[in-house]
Amino acid sequence: MASTNQITASTCCYCGVGCGVLIEHDGEKILGVAGDPSHPANYGKLCSKGATLHLTGDLDARGLYPELRLGKGLARSRTDWDSALDHAASVFAETIREHGPDSVAFYISGQLLTEDYYAFNKLARALVGTNNLDSNSRLCMSSAVVGYKRSLGADAPPCSYEDIEQSDCLLIAGSNMAYAHPVLFRRLEEAKARRPEMKVIVIDPRRTDTCELADLHLAILPGTDVALLHGILHILLWEGWIDRAFIDAHTEGFAALKKLVRDYTPGTVAEICGISLENLQACAELIGQAPSFLSLWCMGLNQSSAGSAKNSALINLHLATGQIGRPGAGPFSLTGQPNAMGGRETGSLSNLLPGHRDAANPEHRAEVAGYWGVDALPQNPGLTAIELFEAVRAGTIKALWIACTNPAQSLPDQNRVHEALAACPFVVVQEAFFTTETCQYADLLLPAASWGEKEGSVTNSERRVSHVRRAVPAPGQARPDWAITTDFARRLEARLRPAQPSLFAFADSAALFEEYKQLTAGRDLDLSGLSHALLDDLGPQQWPFPAGARQGTPRLYGDGRFPTDSGRARFHADPYRAPKEKREARFPLTLNTGRLRDQWHGMSRTGTAARLFGHAPEAVLSLHPDELRRRRLQAGDLVKVRSRRGSLILPVQADEAVRSGQAYLPMHWGNRFLRGLGTNVLTLPAFDPLSKQPELKHAGIEVEKVELPWQLFALVEGDVQQRFAALRPLFDGFAYASLTLTGRERPALLIRAASAVAPEGELLARIDALLDVVEGPVLAYDDPRRTVGKRVRIEDGRIKAIRLAGETAARDWLKNLWSEGQADADLRRWLLAPLATPPGNAAAAKAGKTLCNCLDVSEAAVCAGIARGLDLDGLKLELKCGTSCGSCVPEIKRLLAAPSLSAAANA
Numbered sequence: 001m002a003s004t005n006q007i008t009a010s011t012c013c014y015c016g017v018g019c020g021v022l023i024e025h026d027g028e029k030i031l032g033v034a035g036d037p038s039h040p041a042n043y044g045k046l047c048s049k050g051a052t053l054h055l056t057g058d059l060d061a062r063g064l065y066p067e068l069r070l071g072k073g074l075a076r077s078r079t080d081w082d083s084a085l086d087h088a089a090s091v092f093a094e095t096i097r098e099h100g101p102d103s104v105a106f107y108i109s110g111q112l113l114t115e116d117y118y119a120f121n122k123l124a125r126a127l128v129g130t131n132n133l134d135s136n137s138r139l140c141m142s143s144a145v146v147g148y149k150r151s152l153g154a155d156a157p158p159c160s161y162e163d164i165e166q167s168d169c170l171l172i173a174g175s176n177m178a179y180a181h182p183v184l185f186r187r188l189e190e191a192k193a194r195r196p197e198m199k200v201i202v203i204d205p206r207r208t209d210t211c212e213l214a215d216l217h218l219a220i221l222p223g224t225d226v227a228l229l230h231g232i233l234h235i236l237l238w239e240g241w242i243d244r245a246f247i248d249a250h251t252e253g254f255a256a257l258k259k260l261v262r263d264y265t266p267g268t269v270a271e272i273c274g275i276s277l278e279n280l281q282a283c284a285e286l287i288g289q290a291p292s293f294l295s296l297w298c299m300g301l302n303q304s305s306a307g308s309a310k311n312s313a314l315i316n317l318h319l320a321t322g323q324i325g326r327p328g329a330g331p332f333s334l335t336g337q338p339n340a341m342g343g344r345e346t347g348s349l350s351n352l353l354p355g356h357r358d359a360a361n362p363e364h365r366a367e368v369a370g371y372w373g374v375d376a377l378p379q380n381p382g383l384t385a386i387e388l389f390e391a392v393r394a395g396t397i398k399a400l401w402i403a404c405t406n407p408a409q410s411l412p413d414q415n416r417v418h419e420a421l422a423a424c425p426f427v428v429v430q431e432a433f434f435t436t437e438t439c440q441y442a443d444l445l446l447p448a449a450s451w452g453e454k455e456g457s458v459t460n461s462e463r464r465v466s467h468v469r470r471a472v473p474a475p476g477q478a479r480p481d482w483a484i485t486t487d488f489a490r491r492l493e494a495r496l497r498p499a500q501p502s503l504f505a506f507a508d509s510a511a512l513f514e515e516y517k518q519l520t521a522g523r524d525l526d527l528s529g530l531s532h533a534l535l536d537d538l539g540p541q542q543w544p545f546p547a548g549a550r551q552g553t554p555r556l557y558g559d560g561r562f563p564t565d566s567g568r569a570r571f572h573a574d575p576y577r578a579p580k581e582k583r584e585a586r587f588p589l590t591l592n593t594g595r596l597r598d599q600w601h602g603m604s605r606t607g608t609a610a611r612l613f614g615h616a617p618e619a620v621l622s623l624h625p626d627e628l629r630r631r632r633l634q635a636g637d638l639v640k641v642r643s644r645r646g647s648l649i650l651p652v653q654a655d656e657a658v659r660s661g662q663a664y665l666p667m668h669w670g671n672r673f674l675r676g677l678g679t680n681v682l683t684l685p686a687f688d689p690l691s692k693q694p695e696l697k698h699a700g701i702e703v704e705k706v707e708l709p710w711q712l713f714a715l716v717e718g719d720v721q722q723r724f725a726a727l728r729p730l731f732d733g734f735a736y737a738s739l740t741l742t743g744r745e746r747p748a749l750l751i752r753a754a755s756a757v758a759p760e761g762e763l764l765a766r767i768d769a770l771l772d773v774v775e776g777p778v779l780a781y782d783d784p785r786r787t788v789g790k791r792v793r794i795e796d797g798r799i800k801a802i803r804l805a806g807e808t809a810a811r812d813w814l815k816n817l818w819s820e821g822q823a824d825a826d827l828r829r830w831l832l833a834p835l836a837t838p839p840g841n842a843a844a845a846k847a848g849k850t851l852c853n854c855l856d857v858s859e860a861a862v863c864a865g866i867a868r869g870l871d872l873d874g875l876k877l878e879l880k881c882g883t884s885c886g887s888c889v890p891e892i893k894r895l896l897a898a899p900s901l902s903a904a905a906n907a
């Protein structure tokens with residue numbers, strides 16, 4: 001029975017900032033969410049995604065019961081947990097007996113909790129006896145792992161968030177913090193406002209919102225970071241801006257690096273990177289002269305075939321200047337997912353073992369095997385994400401367990417990934433939302449508890465461990481991941497090693513943590529002093545936190561000793577290598593991919609909250625206006641984007657933030673929201689030789705206009721998830737189809753589609769039935785000869801559904817009428833007059849994007865305010881935009897700085 005409202009302190013399930021949230025609930029349902037003022041990551045702040053968590057998770061999109069398919073080609077049907085897990089255990093046991101332990105694999109996620117991870121790790125290594133356990137962190141942090149380990153000796157980001165606030169010079173390389181780590185960006189904005197003398201440099205081929213804070217933005221050519229970083233070191237050496245004493249006392253390998261960077265002269269580097277000599281010199285000077293220097297980086301460095309080299313080249317700068325182990329100094333990778341760190345700590349990449357150990361190290365294997373009480377751990381190297389899916393495709397992996405990740409959207413070269421999943425004899429998918437692209441391939445689909453419904457721990461970017469608390473029970477029969485994994489493991493061990501004591505007798509997630517933490521004792525990350533209870537007592541803590549400690553460790557390497565054999569940090573001298581796909585005539589553009597402000601990855605969760613589409617309503621490819629002109633394209637035109645691996649049809653937009661010769665497409669779009677296999681049908685599986693992280697940021701593409709004269713526009717209010725599921729398959733036959741949500745209080749499904757000729761009448765009739773525009777209060781005009789048709793459903797004087805077919809010029813005007821809740825006389829007149837153009841200026845009525853999602857302020861309203869002469873404070877006061885989460889403030893600043901708008905204001 002629901003009781004009175006309660007508050008449970010937990011964490012946000014999105015990014016690696018790791019904000020504390022207060023979940024308001026009644027014991028059954030989550031009602032609201034607020035930032036936790038006492039959490040040291042965010043002190044009460046939340047970004048646009050965190051602040052809307054309670055609006056996500058539509059039950060129609062959630063998995064509620066296990067579903068099993070008894071043969072390829074058959075439909076899945078509902079089953080119970082016992083049958084589901086017994087079946088899985090039988091298939092896995094048979095496969096292992098027949099084809100050996102390396103014929104099965106586990107592909108897991110940085111969004112699992114530490115306890116979930118540990119359970120999977122023990123399952124793969126101790127019970128199955130395979131190292132085929134990899135996670136989506138392979139696509140995310142594995143280059144940073146290599147960078148830290150080979151340069152500093154251990155996979156440990158040495159800084160704290162406070163160092164960011166204290167630093168004199170911040171280098172933000174390949175990170176769009178304003179979108180991807182917004183609360184940390186708010187902290188940085190505030191620090192810079194307090195100390196304007198703090199310098200910020202951004203290195204990014206694109207002019208992102210993060211650049212709003214930059215004193216210097218280097219828009220380097222894609223993938224040229226190593227050349228740039230060596231070029232900076234060249235200047236530091238030349239000017240004498242290095243710390244010789246630190247180099248001598250605490251590092252090794254400098255001579256080789258010095259020799260290498262001699263060739264990276266400013267002229268050469270400026271040319272390779274496509275930047276000016278002045279900016280290169282200015283960048284080196286800011287770094288070389290700074291009392292304290294800190295660098296932040298993310299996917300622009302990691303997702304590269306030179307990811308490890310980029311990471312080490314950046315760390316080289318810190319070692320050469322002695323800028324590490326001091327306040328406001330150090331190399332500080334931003335972790336993407338909320339618990340990518342926990343995955344690394346528990347050893348959940350194929351080459352790792354728990355406690356920052358290596359699977360290839362016999363002593364490490366023996367230590368862990370001894371602790372677990374098994375004879376030995378597997379020796380064969382495990383497959384990494386790209387290799388693993390290739391092995392699935394080749395048929396060597398015959399049973400695949402996927403948890404908390406959506407590879408049929410997020411891996412590169414999607415044609416091959418879909419082939420692999422279709423070919424795999426047995427695919428298990430452990431998912432919270434049954435809507436994802438990967439779920440379609442599941443032979444066994446297991447419903448997982450998700451945010452607010454499960455308990456455990458996570459580690460954020462600054463090594464801070466938080467207790468994740470459960471507020472409400474999971475819906476239906478969904479279960480926490482650790483419970484699913486250990487239940488399966490017990491059934492598998494009954495088949496593989498009967499009559500032996502169970503390795504998986506865990507009563508709760510705290511028991512998993514207690515067993516796991518001892519594997520970290522005495523290691524660099526020692527967290528053996530932590531427990532769920534201690535975190536409740538003392539709050540979130542930074543490791544190392546050895547047994548007996550009462551406080552965590554904010555900063556590492558203050559004594560200049562590094563966890564390498566010699567105790568010295570190591571310089572690495574890797575030469576610059578260009579990205580894998582060179583620009584060539586057939587593929588003259590470089591495709592860059594990354595995040596939107598308000599969406600999370602494949603959008604299984606954020607895509608259930610209609611308002612989160614307000615800022616970016618649909619998939620569009622961004623090109624510089626010059627590139628559009630060169631191809632005789634106009635904004636809004638549909639184009640075919642081709643790479644060497646696949647193609648995709650979607651509209652283009654003009655974007656001055658993208659340099660000529662490049663293109664930008666958000667990574668979020670998969671086959672569900674956009675017909676085709678999504679952004680990653682274009683990207684390449686080439687990876688870094690050490691980290692095996694794929695080059696998701698640089699694919700060669702070409703863009704050409706497509707003529708698809710028959711267009712469809714539809715909007716329908718209510719039951720959005722059910723309608724989505726029913727309508728989406730009907731659009732498979734269209735060349736272009738985009739399905740997203742729109743609205744705030746009245747969420748609606750928004751569809752745009754196009755094809756060369758009109759579809760069959762029967763298909764359109766089926767679509768109309770699902771849109772609810774066939775019977776009842778529907779105004780309709782159909783012109784079968786021209787195959788133009790318009791239908792609007794009006795109830796209680798308000799539009800409920802719209803369908804325009806053939807020709808869609810009135811769509812923006814109609815969508816505006818819908819969102820304003822009117823159905824005026826103009827509308828009726830227009831509908832009944834066969835070929836009338838829409839009243840008013842349809843282009844001017846174009847419903848602009850929502851800039852401020854918290855207060856629902858449109859870009860148009862902000863621009864109008866600027867034209868009236870309002871500054872940031874004036875806009876905040878009058879329109880209230882930017883006064884809640886602050887995620888839109890960088891964009892408002894950019895509009896304020898835009899020449900056309902300020903000119904209007906001055907006129």
Ligand SMILES: Nc1nc2c(c(=O)[nH]1)N[C@H]1C(S)=C(S)[C@@H](COP(=O)(O)OP(=O)(O)OC[C@H]3O[C@@H](n4cnc5c(=O)[nH]c(N)nc54)[C@H](O)[C@@H]3O)O[C@H]1N2
Binds near residue numbers: 177179300593597601
């Ligand atoms: N809103 C939102 N936030 C998120 C996520 C999300 O899905 N949505 N996901 C989370 C996760 S898992 C991750 S990993 C992080 C990612 O966080 P970020 O890495 O900050 O985000 P991205 O947009 O992927 O890429 C960052 C920038 O790299 C730039 N870049 C591309 N190529 C190069 C290059 O060669 N050199 C340099 N220097 N820069 C380059 C891109 O232009 C882009 O602006 O975000 C986390 N936060």
Ligand SMILES: Nc1nc2c(c(=O)[nH]1)N[C@H]1C(S)=C(S)[C@@H](COP(=O)(O)OP(=O)(O)OC[C@H]3O[C@@H](n4cnc5c(=O)[nH]c(N)nc54)[C@H](O)[C@@H]3O)O[C@H]1N2
Binds near residue numbers: 109337432594
């Ligand atoms: N082109 C391109 N591709 C990219 C990137 C890029 O920048 N460009 N970035 C890459 C990076 S850095 C990352 S991290 C990946 C992310 O790629 P994915 O891991 O595929 O991303 P998500 O959509 O977050 O997948 C997480 C899944 O877990 C489900 N889920 C949520 N909570 C739970 C839970 O508690 N338990 C279980 N079992 N399931 C749950 C969600 O519904 C969701 O489907 O994408 C990578 N792909």
Ligand code: SF4
Binds near residue numbers: 048
């Ligand atoms: S910055 Fe936003 S997405 Fe990241 S943890 Fe905080 S509230 Fe969540």
Ligand SMILES: [Mo]
Binds near residue numbers: 139140141336337
């Ligand atoms: Mo990530």
